[in-house]
Amino acid sequence: MTKTRCTDQVILDLWHPLAALAEVRAGVVVDTVLLEERLSLAIDGKGSAAVWRDRADLAEGSLVDVAAVDGKLPVKLAYGYIWTSLGNPPADLFPIPEFDEPDRRKLNAATVGVNVSAPRAIENFLDMGHFPYVHTDILGAEPHTEVKEYDVEISVDRDEILATRCRFFQPMASTTSTEGADVDYIYRVPHPYCSVLYKSSPVDESRLDVIAVFLQPVDQEHVRAHMMLCILDEENEDKVIKRFQQTIFGQDKPILENQFPKRLPLDPRAETPIRADKSAIAYRRWLSQKGVTYGVIPAAT
Amino acid sequence: MLDTAKTRWHPVAATYDLPFRHVFHAQLLGREFAVWRADDGYVNVWENRCLHRGVRLSIGINDGRELKCQYHGWRYSNRTAGCTYIPAHPADAPARTITNRTFAAVERYGLIWSAEEPQGEVPELPGLAEGELLTLRGIPVNAPADVVAARLEGYRFQPNGRTDGSDAKVSVEASNEFSVALRAVDGEASTLAVFFVQPVDSNRSVIRGVLDGKVEGAVRLAVLHHHNDLLSKLRDIAEHEAQAQPVPAPLEPVIDRVSPELAEMPEETKHGRKATIRVEVARKWQAADGIAGFELRPIKGLLPTFQPGAHIDVHLPNGLIRQYSITNGPGESDSYIIGVKLERDSKGGSTCLHETVRQGDVLAISEPRNNFPLRRDAMKTIFVAGGIGITPLLAMAQALSNQSLNFELHYFAQNEAQLAFPEKTACLGTSLKPHLGLSPEQTGARLREILSGYRSDAHLYLCGPGPMLEAARHVAAEAGWPETAVHFEYFKNTNVIDDSSSFEVALARSCVTLKVPAGRTILDVMREAGIDMPSSCEQGACGTCLATVIEGEPDHQDVYLNDAERKSGTKIMTCVSRAKSARLVLDL
């Protein structure tokens, strides 16, 4: 096996997202970076795809016959993205059953580069307490700042973190009301660098919108964040939906880029948690237990 | 060189870098600082990182009294850097040990000085007289400090007033690895220039220059431009030189770990009635008719962080211990101000403070405790104060006022002369609503007006004499205020304590069972058995000695718990309350 700059076998063996399928032109080489390794990818019009280590004869932008590429890395097409692995990935990616529901809109809100480690970005995704301060008048508004008690468990059979019974006050909770109300959230962390959020749908109160962040670790302190939407909305144009999500993500960006250290410290005494950070505490422990070392500052043993 | 640099004082900012309500982003030897001046003039030099999630505080907000983190709105107090409010948990008082790392700060020669581990004092510079100086524009240089300092030895400039000339004689008067003192002489004119090289990081520095002599107007600007131009040239040369050398690795400052109890959601850990702080009565004055104000300043060091609603135990010369609320507004952390009413039936506490204690006396006080925390997530907050009950509510009202949150402070008193701390209440504007000279019936009627029309997201805070509190709680309940929205603090417990029962107390976590005989309290018996339990008023009013009941039926005799808390049977004030059942199991 080729030597990799990343030596964290747990991370090497994972599936990692590289690009949104909708944004890759068929038969054209696209370059990217994963775990400090330069990779190239291409898809064809028939739904096959290839990922390989960057090489001179297949430069970015050139045309390629996907089937003819040799030395391919593992590939999976899932949730609208092309995924690969630099190690021995599991057969399946984590499930998101809602993705198969036919009446949902599925799109990549954006792929954005952020100067932060993947675990810091995951922790921010799990956090509700910052809504009134960072997403002011959108996801929260002062003085409604309370993070109510919620439940967190690490599901043993699924090996994922699950935070349930989460509620937070949102100024315009649904499309039909101008009043604020508590909105329900469920958070899953099924992958060290991916998280899936379920949130009250503003159009159908019996169902939940699904918003996921899939982080592509460029290196330990840089990510490409892919934002996947799988939502109930028959009204708005794609670009209006994307604009909303990009606004939210753009608000988180300066916070993430001003966190120090950039890698997530796993020592429980590195930072001060509060009850609202239950899911983050569980996440840090889970990474420690898995032995993840990439993108984190491991606790001294 | 950089090892010894840690113990030296270095400039990290200039006075002009700290204008009104700004947060300056400084760095010294790789460590970043958030440097900010509070409205009271105090300069804070803090580690540039919120203890919660590591976000830089230099992107936070200086509201003049506190620094607010941009990520979750945590508020840190001027001076102490203690966290005073965590918005995600509005009902909790944050453990006051959540304190950011602070560094020494001294303002001299128009510069702010700090050090990682300072030894000695900020250097005395002969020839530089405070107030007769000109501080130059700081020049950041992408080069190591030693490269810059070496270049500065060859710096040539014109003395003040002769900047259009070019033939001054410049001599080095003194130099060391981080500073160079030069004198330029041109005829009669002579100027001393002292340059400090602030080692920002292994490959970054700031040149901070100070000139002797006062110059004004156009000459001043000419001098500033003169040095700015010359130093910019020097910078370019130093950067060129540094580029030719291998780039040193950036310094990696060690970030302190937080204390073990802060690694989890912290619990209050201060035990007993300990008077750990010595304060001097810096000022004693008549705060109102029958009310003495006391300003208590620390003998040394800083006072601990307080939150609105907090009280301290004051240990009096006659051996008594009394509780007084801190009336300070947010960020007013250089002293505690308390108000003491002379009680007609004083058992010696208020009389002692009014008659015996004088300005200059030293008293022992406890750390502040907050059993009357203020939520700041209400759409509207109503404060109702009766007489001296104003004191905790005054601190709360100032906190909300500082954050521009919506509140009313209703202040009941006999007459205008009895309204305490007029200089503080005056800052509250029209939110302050005095109600003077009302009879008990009129007070009841007024309370019904004030408390009518409860709407969700409103909170009510009450403090005053027992009968008025009872009346106000009753009115609030009638007007539909839920108990969870009504918060109160009694001065004292006027209930007649019935301590005739005897029962058993089992402490679940400590695995001991104790007998509490008639005439003794749970708290006493626990203390005797070596169980360390915090307490303050020891009469069932302040809430410090609260314990959780796992099993058994409490016999509540306190005035701290509200009715719902009493009915739930899960909490007990161990200083006065007892058991109706033969056995109580406590979570201790």
Added chain:
Amino acid sequence: MITLYDYELSGNCYKLRLLMGMLGVDWTTVPIDFYPGREHKSEWFLKINPLGQLPVIEDDGLVLRDAQAILVYLASKYDAVGTWYPRDNPALLGEIGQWLAFADGITGTASAARLHDALFYDFDVEAARAGAHRLFRILDEHLWFGEQEGRDWICSASHPTIADIACFPYIMLSEEGGVPRQDYPAIRRWCDRVKRIKGFTVMSGVFPAGPAKAA
């Protein structure tokens, strides 16, 4: 009413939202999927702006492109007091023009570095960052001496002008392109002052300032 062809994360579009907010002018937004959709290079948009750039406004039948040009237009037409672009003060107009060009330089450097880091534009990011630092050094020195002379704003007037609006966004967003502002304290103070102008609004990536006056 003014129509703004807008992309939320664009600092150039934000310049116009900022000024219109401060002038109290209403507008409607046509969102453009700048990223990832590249709608500004679409056929329909190229008919509106053949340069394929944002922002563009339409007002009373007039179609205008270029952030700086639109600032000039908006201030000339909608600023009743006439301070943002004082038409009767040639020296000040000259100064404003000079700094509007400087703002274009900031766009070409600091904004380019941000596009590289955040949206993966194929730019020479080291050159862009170095260029941004060169400009920031010049502006910091200019603002520092301004403070010494009692001047708060970029141009020599006692009030802000569209030069401040034109320079502000890509300075505030520079850290997203790996250009820290730590070495430019006078710029950081000026940013606080801009944030305290009445009618100031934020965009994603820009935080509000604290209260300027004692409560």
